Amino acid sequence: MTQPAILALEDGTIFEGISAGAPGLSVGEVVFNTAITGYQEILTDPSYARQIVTLTYPHVGNTGMTEQDDEARQVWASGLIVRNVPRRPSNWRSQVSMPEWLARRGIVAIADIDTRKLTRLLRDTGAQNGALMAGEINIDAALEAARKFPGLKGMDLAKVVTTPTAYEWNDGQLDLDNNVFVHADPKFHVVAYDFGVKHNILRMLAERGCRVSVVPAQTPAEQVLAMNPDGVFLSNGPGDPEPCDYAIDAIKEFIGRKIPTFGICLGHQLLGLASGAKTMKMKFGHHGANHPVQDLSGGRVMITSQNHGFAVDESTLPANVRVTHRSLFDNSNQGIELTDAPAFSFQGHPEASPGPHDVGPLFDRFVASMQQAK
Numbered sequence: 001m002t003q004p005a006i007l008a009l010e011d012g013t014i015f016e017g018i019s020a021g022a023p024g025l026s027v028g029e030v031v032f033n034t035a036i037t038g039y040q041e042i043l044t045d046p047s048y049a050r051q052i053v054t055l056t057y058p059h060v061g062n063t064g065m066t067e068q069d070d071e072a073r074q075v076w077a078s079g080l081i082v083r084n085v086p087r088r089p090s091n092w093r094s095q096v097s098m099p100e101w102l103a104r105r106g107i108v109a110i111a112d113i114d115t116r117k118l119t120r121l122l123r124d125t126g127a128q129n130g131a132l133m134a135g136e137i138n139i140d141a142a143l144e145a146a147r148k149f150p151g152l153k154g155m156d157l158a159k160v161v162t163t164p165t166a167y168e169w170n171d172g173q174l175d176l177d178n179n180v181f182v183h184a185d186p187k188f189h190v191v192a193y194d195f196g197v198k199h200n201i202l203r204m205l206a207e208r209g210c211r212v213s214v215v216p217a218q219t220p221a222e223q224v225l226a227m228n229p230d231g232v233f234l235s236n237g238p239g240d241p242e243p244c245d246y247a248i249d250a251i252k253e254f255i256g257r258k259i260p261t262f263g264i265c266l267g268h269q270l271l272g273l274a275s276g277a278k279t280m281k282m283k284f285g286h287h288g289a290n291h292p293v294q295d296l297s298g299g300r301v302m303i304t305s306q307n308h309g310f311a312v313d314e315s316t317l318p319a320n321v322r323v324t325h326r327s328l329f330d331n332s333n334q335g336i337e338l339t340d341a342p343a344f345s346f347q348g349h350p351e352a353s354p355g356p357h358d359v360g361p362l363f364d365r366f367v368a369s370m371q372q373a374k
């Protein structure tokens with residue numbers, strides 16, 4: 001039986017639809033993502049914590065859900081907004097339908113609303129706080145909940161989503177024919193800070209010969225240095241990078257000691273902050289799988305996967321930081337490197353998942369910088 005659901009935005013706009021997940025109430029910042037595939041990877045990406053994701057692609061759930069495709073140990077997005085869910089998923093790897101998967105995990109989702117109208121509204125007003133309510137509906141309560149959400153600015157969520165304890169990661173990519181994750185012989189030891197790390201990042205490190213020790217977000221630099229890493233990796237993650245002072249302090253230590261360091265997304269913003277630059281909140285951010293980004297050394301344009309609402313403010317970069325990449329959508333910063341330390345970072349997602357693999361070679365660059373430092 002279909003249950004009613006609503007989306008209430010802080011500006012008072014109400015969308016009415018049907019439930020496509022669990023009953024209940026959920027709040028967060030409402031953003032839109034333009035990727036046409038990869039809904040499971042998006043829902044389990046920890047960078048979406050406290051965000052309700054609208055998918056602009058109109059049919060979502062077609063290929064069902066498969067356990068091995070999770071990007072983290074749980075669903076992190078606060079909710080999902082879609083135009084249409086197919087009656088039946090169809091794919092040889094599918095284990096369960098999307099609405100059932102969401103319902104089992106207690107995730108509120110809404111379908112059958114005009115996602116084009118919602119996306120145009122978010123583009124005009126900027127990302128808004130909102131509330132999803134499914135099952136028993138109370139419009140006033142939903143509106144109040146949306147307006148009470150404090151917003152992501154100033155919110156440190158890396159320490160919320162991070163692993164409670166350190167662990168080792170050895171899995172490479174999934175071999176679909178044999179249904180096993182492939183291992184490579186490790187040549188380098190990487191300590192990866194988990195600010196909300198996605199599994200595919202760890203896989204791409206492992207398949208390039210890295211033994212990866214994943215550590216909690218608030219692990220002090222001394223503890224990491226005692227592990228004797230060949231390189232330090234700074235993961236993606238949710239929330240505002242600015243309040244993550246523990247991470248910024250640790251990164252200052254690594255770059256001061258010239259340890260090969262590579263950051264992705266939140267990790268990129270944190271490397272920027274540790275170098276002395278500032279970050280800012282964007283109007284509605286970048287969330288999609290087809291964003292053109294230019295590599296400024298040589299001019300090559302890559303199609304990239306993106307998911308961020310904050311950005312490094314290029315006008316605040318100190319003299320020892322060089323801009324390496326820029327977005328061709330809005331000219332915002334997409335990459336930096338230090339001129340006096342083997343440290344670099346990228347704003348988009350070289351691990352994709354979902355998305356195109358054009359930026360994958362940045363992982364090879366990290367491995368090469370560890371090789372060089374040896």
Ligand SMILES: NC(=O)CC[C@H](N)C(=O)O
Nearest residue numbers: 236237265266308309310
């Ligand atoms: N994917 C990420 O790491 C996102 C970084 C940060 N939370 C932002 O929104 O900009």
